Amino acid sequence: MKTNTTKNKNTTKKKVTKTKSQNTRKSKSVVSRNSKGKIYIPKSRIILLCLGIITVCMLLLLITTMIENNSNKKFTQLLETESILYPENKTSEKKNESEKVTQKETVPEETKNTPEKKNETPKVENKTEKEVINISEDKKIPSKTESKQEDKNTAKTNQQEETKTPVKTEVQTETKTVSKTEPKIETKTEPVKSVTSTVSKVTDNTTSSQTQNKTTITGFNFPQAVNHAQLVFLFDDGGQSLSQVEQFLNLPFPITVAVLPKLAHSREVAEKVRKSGNEVMLHQPMQAINTAVNPGPGAILPGMSEGEIVSTLYNNLNEVGPVVGINNHEGSAITADAEKMETVLKTASRQGIFFLDSRTNKDTQVPYVCKELGYSYYERNGNFLDNTKTRENALSELRKNIDIANKTGVVIMIGHIWSADFLPQLLRDVYPELKAKGYTITTVSKCNGRK
Numbered sequence: 001m002k003t004n005t006t007k008n009k010n011t012t013k014k015k016v017t018k019t020k021s022q023n024t025r026k027s028k029s030v031v032s033r034n035s036k037g038k039i040y041i042p043k044s045r046i047i048l049l050c051l052g053i054i055t056v057c058m059l060l061l062l063i064t065t066m067i068e069n070n071s072n073k074k075f076t077q078l079l080e081t082e083s084i085l086y087p088e089n090k091t092s093e094k095k096n097e098s099e100k101v102t103q104k105e106t107v108p109e110e111t112k113n114t115p116e117k118k119n120e121t122p123k124v125e126n127k128t129e130k131e132v133i134n135i136s137e138d139k140k141i142p143s144k145t146e147s148k149q150e151d152k153n154t155a156k157t158n159q160q161e162e163t164k165t166p167v168k169t170e171v172q173t174e175t176k177t178v179s180k181t182e183p184k185i186e187t188k189t190e191p192v193k194s195v196t197s198t199v200s201k202v203t204d205n206t207t208s209s210q211t212q213n214k215t216t217i218t219g220f221n222f223p224q225a226v227n228h229a230q231l232v233f234l235f236d237d238g239g240q241s242l243s244q245v246e247q248f249l250n251l252p253f254p255i256t257v258a259v260l261p262k263l264a265h266s267r268e269v270a271e272k273v274r275k276s277g278n279e280v281m282l283h284q285p286m287q288a289i290n291t292a293v294n295p296g297p298g299a300i301l302p303g304m305s306e307g308e309i310v311s312t313l314y315n316n317l318n319e320v321g322p323v324v325g326i327n328n329h330e331g332s333a334i335t336a337d338a339e340k341m342e343t344v345l346k347t348a349s350r351q352g353i354f355f356l357d358s359r360t361n362k363d364t365q366v367p368y369v370c371k372e373l374g375y376s377y378y379e380r381n382g383n384f385l386d387n388t389k390t391r392e393n394a395l396s397e398l399r400k401n402i403d404i405a406n407k408t409g410v411v412i413m414i415g416h417i418w419s420a421d422f423l424p425q426l427l428r429d430v431y432p433e434l435k436a437k438g439y440t441i442t443t444v445s446k447c448n449g450r451k
Contacts (some may be wrong), residue, residue: 286331
């Protein structure tokens with residue numbers, strides 16, 4: 001039995017070795033076949049490689065051409081600048097050319113060439129004239145003394161050449177033309193000086209104007225605006241004069257004008273204000289506490305009924321309107337009457353316009369009535385600008401109003417059209433500094449003062 005097992009083992013070992021040797025032979029044959037076989041590359045890859053090589057070559061050609069063009073341009077620019085800055089080199093070159101011409105023995109060829117050179121010299125003049133104008137002040141231009149010395153030297157050389165050969169007469173003409181061109185260059189340099197002088201004058205004027213603006217802007221020393229505080233200028237009593245209103249309409253900021261009814265120019269003034277792009281309000285006359293004060297035509301009086309108040313308001317609105325709102329003229333007695341103000345506020349609400357309380361009376365009932373009716377309203381929270389009709393008083397009141405604006409965010413201040421002799425000019429003087437300090441000047445309907 002043992003002998004059989006050993007035989008079986010030996011046979012298996014032989015088989016394993018045979019299979020290994022067979023596998024090794026197969027692998028070698030495979031390797032040899034593969035090594036002898038050809039490598040396959042797809043046509044698409046070959047095309048892509050060719051295209052890539054071509055693009056690289058084209059890019060290299062473009063880069064080289066660009067570099068050559070830039071170098072040529074720089075070289076030409078350098079030559080032009082050298083020719084402009086140092087014209088002496090040109091004269092020396094021309095002298096050398098003239099000497100070469102004298103050395104030639106054939107006279108007819110020189111005579112043929114001389115007229116062409118004469119025609120070429122003006123071209124040089126034009127180039128030099130244009131280039132000298134473009135030269136800045138920092139570049140050097142030959143002085144008059146240098147050009148005179150060059151003329152003398154050229155004349156001496158011409159005299160010496162006349163004694164040698166008869167052909168030198170033509171060369172003299174060439175040198176004379178060159179000497180004539182150089183004084184022209186001097187005449188062209190003079191406008192450059194005039195331009196620089198004008199530029200210096202303009203700069204002086206601009207600096208002087210800037211200094212003047214600084215003095216005007218910093219002349220009033222207003223405080224800096226807090227969160228772009230709003231200033232509202234409302235001018236009452238419009239309708240008496242067209243020329244007075246025009247003074248206010250020429251102001252460089254938006255304003256609101258309240259126009260009185262039943263006056264000679266009420267309708268015209270209202271239309272003029274609207275065309276200027278500014279706001280129009282009805283300045284409704286109302287009875288004051290002092291019965292001796294006449295509020296004027298179209299007024300609301302204490303003895304009127306509700307219907308009479310409504311009819312007067314409609315008549316006045318038809319004359320002055322369309323308007324954005326109503327404010328009271330005088331009216332200290334009417335604004336203190338809650339019933340009368342209720343009818344006024346209801347008619348304004350029906351017309352879609354607001355009411356501004358001028359606060360001519362401490363006991364005004366406008367806030368109470370508006371709260372009961374659920375209406376919003378405006379009120380004057382600043383000082384009157386021109387109760388005392390002077391520039392100094394108006395400026396002091398304006399300072400107080402600016403302080404109110406910085407505290408509350410907005411101030412509605414009232415002036416009058418009859419102060420056209422001083423108030424518009426004051427506001428023009430003040431406006432640049434107010435704008436620089438960050439204040440916002442707006443109208444009643446666009447401000448944040450609605451309550």
